[in-house]
Structure formats: C-alpha cells, structure tokens
Amino acid sequence: MNASPPTAASFQARDERISWRTTAFYCRTITPAAIPARAPLLVLGGGLQTRHSWARLEQRLAPHHPLLIPDLPPARAPGTDPLNWDDLTDAALHTLDQLGVARAAVLAVSSGYPVGYRLAQRHPGRISHLMLFGASPKPAPRLAALIREGLHRTDQAAPAPPARAYEAERLVALLTNPQAAGRNLLMRAAAKVLRHHLLAAPDDPLTAYIRDRGALLLDQPLPPGGIDGVPALVGVGAHDTTTTVADNRAVAATIRGARFAxxxxxxxxxxxxxxxxxxxxxxxxxxxxDTAPLPGCTTETLH
Known part of the structure; x- marks a missing residue:
C-alpha cells in the first residue's frame, strides 16, 4: 500500500445526514477517485472521537479504499432517553442501510468495539471483515472507578464545576501509559493531542466522556455468544494499560479463528x-x- 499523502484528486469526501429514529447524525463518506470493487470500511471510533478524528488513517487508506465514519449519537445526551449498546448497534446498521451499503468491513476502536462486535455477531452476512483494537471484556478498575465518579457528578442536581485541566489530565493518565511514554516521543505526542482534544470540548472532559459512551462501558461491553464465520483481527499496543494485552486476547478468544496482533x-x-x-x-x-509482516509486531491465530 502506498503510504505517501494522497493528492487532492485521490478521493472525495462528503458528509451524509443520517436520519435515525427521532434524531440525526452525520457520516463522513470517502470515495477513492478510482472506485475499487470492495466493501467499504465502516470506522467506529472510541470515546469523544468524531468523524474528523481519522485524518491519518484517511491519508493512508482513502486513495485505495472507501471509508464510512459516522458520528454515532451520544449515549446520554441531555434531554433525551439514554441509549444502550443495542441502540448504537442499530444506529450503525441503519447508517449502512441508508447509504445503500449491503456489506461492509468494520474497524472498531476502544469504546467503538462493543458496537462493531455486535454488528458482526448479529449480522455476519453484512460484515466482510472485523477489526478490533483496544478491546476489553470490562473496563479496568481505575477507569471503572472514574466512570462511576463521573456518573455520580452528572446525576447531581447542581454538581460543582470541575477544573477542566485537572479532569483532562486524569483522563489522559488513564487512557495512555505515562510511564512508557517517558521513553517514547510518539507516545508523548499522542498524549498531547488527546489532552488538547479534551480541553477543546465544550463540556468538562469527564462529563463529555461519560455522556458520549463512557457510562456504557460498565454495562457488558462484550456480549455473550462469541462470533463465528467473520474474518477477524484483534490488535493492541504492547504498553496499553487501558485495555491490556490480556484483555484484548480475551476478546479475541471469543472469535473463532481470530488473528491477534x-x-x-x-x-x-x-x-x-x-x-x-x-x-x-x-x-x-x-x-x-491475514496480518502483514511488520517490524515490532507479533501476530498469531487463536483457535
């Protein structure tokens, strides 16, 4: 695959308005200039990621592969009924239906993984490939404790105003590995980008994280029953403390024949x-x- 930045004519991007139930959201659709005969890739991001959070992936994949990147509705939007994993899965499936996509590959990252997993489990005929990164059967204890704290705060009638920088730092420290980042420039740079993104949100970072999808992580992100019949890849960073190597391996073990990286x-x-x-x-x-042979990447097939 050509890893160089695409030219302006390499692909076309536009926003499609998806009408779902009583609400609507947008999906970024990206079509290569030379449309290949392959299923598009549905990208389901993690907490607080939007359809504009995938510029680096777009640069590398969009010239060669169609992409669909929806902004799924938040799970706990003020003034609306809370949504669960089944609701978000239905919203993702409806995105494919409204766009006329009969079959898609799915890339689901972090708290997007429970949605991608359910799509493949319940609609295997609609999913050509499933790729999960940063998956865990349940949130790590420190993250679960912070989510419960955030839920308590948002449920209060008049919560005390939080210190935005303090909340951002706590989330960055939980969602990254500060100890390993001390020895790795790219990890420090990614943490800086995350910090900036959290501080730029209109709400305090923890409240925004809880309302987006964080609260749902306490409610069975990994459904029972496993997956069979869908080619799957589960991947994780070696220094991930949010969803550890063991966590991701446990999710991969529920998918017959999954590749693990x-x-x-x-x-x-x-x-x-x-x-x-x-x-x-x-x-x-x-x-x-199959997985590509890459330096600094170990892969295996789980049975």
Missing amino acids: VLDDCDHLLHMERDAEFATLIAHFLRRN
Whole structure:
C-alpha cells in the first residue's frame, strides 16, 4: 500500500445526514477517485472521537479504499432517553442501510468495539471483515472507578464545576501509559493531542466522556455468544494499560479463528503512535484475511 499523502484528486469526501429514529447524525463518506470493487470500511471510533478524528488513517487508506465514519449519537445526551449498546448497534446498521451499503468491513476502536462486535455477531452476512483494537471484556478498575465518579457528578442536581485541566489530565493518565511514554516521543505526542482534544470540548472532559459512551462501558461491553464465520483481527499496543494485552486476547478468544496482533512501542493510542503500521495491518487484512509482516509486531491465530 502506498503510504505517501494522497493528492487532492485521490478521493472525495462528503458528509451524509443520517436520519435515525427521532434524531440525526452525520457520516463522513470517502470515495477513492478510482472506485475499487470492495466493501467499504465502516470506522467506529472510541470515546469523544468524531468523524474528523481519522485524518491519518484517511491519508493512508482513502486513495485505495472507501471509508464510512459516522458520528454515532451520544449515549446520554441531555434531554433525551439514554441509549444502550443495542441502540448504537442499530444506529450503525441503519447508517449502512441508508447509504445503500449491503456489506461492509468494520474497524472498531476502544469504546467503538462493543458496537462493531455486535454488528458482526448479529449480522455476519453484512460484515466482510472485523477489526478490533483496544478491546476489553470490562473496563479496568481505575477507569471503572472514574466512570462511576463521573456518573455520580452528572446525576447531581447542581454538581460543582470541575477544573477542566485537572479532569483532562486524569483522563489522559488513564487512557495512555505515562510511564512508557517517558521513553517514547510518539507516545508523548499522542498524549498531547488527546489532552488538547479534551480541553477543546465544550463540556468538562469527564462529563463529555461519560455522556458520549463512557457510562456504557460498565454495562457488558462484550456480549455473550462469541462470533463465528467473520474474518477477524484483534490488535493492541504492547504498553496499553487501558485495555491490556490480556484483555484484548480475551476478546479475541471469543472469535473463532481470530488473528491477534501486538504492536510494540505504543499504548491505547496505537492508531496515532504507529499510524503507518496500523494502516498497513488494516489494508493487508482487508486484502488477504491475514496480518502483514511488520517490524515490532507479533501476530498469531487463536483457535
């Protein structure tokens, strides 16, 4: 795959308005100039990621592969009924239906993984490939405690105003690996980008994280029953403390024949820290149902 930045004519991007139930959201659709005969890639990002959070992946994949990147509705939007994993899965499936996509590959990262997993489990005929990164059967204890704290705050009638910088730092410290980042420039740079993104949000970072999808992580992110019949790849950064190697392996073990990949020198933000290798893994798997031989990446097949 050509890893160089695309030219302006390499692909076309536009926003499609998706009407779902009583609300609507937007999906960024990206079409290569030379449309290949392959299923588009549905990208389901993690907490507080938007359809504009995947510029690096777009640069590397968009010239060669159609992409669909929806902004799924927040799980706890003020003034609306709370949504659960089934609701978000239905919203993702409705995105495909409204766009006329009969079959798609799915890339689901972090808290996007429970949605991607359910799509493949419940609609295997609609999913050509499943790729999960940063997956865990349940949130790590420190993250679960912070989510419960955030829920308590948002449920209060008049919560005390939080210190935005303090909340951002706590989330960055939980969603990255500060100890490993001390020895890795790319990991420190990715943490800086995350910090800036959290501080730029209109709400305080923890409240925004809880309302987006964080609260749902306490409610069975990994459904029972497993997956069979869908080519799958599960990947994780070797220094991920948010969803550890063991956590991701446990999720991969529920998918028959899943490929499992561990990338060195990165943590939970591996799609930013090793973006070239991340894109290469995805592109290779989409073409060959197998993982690419990459330096600093170990892979195996789980039975």
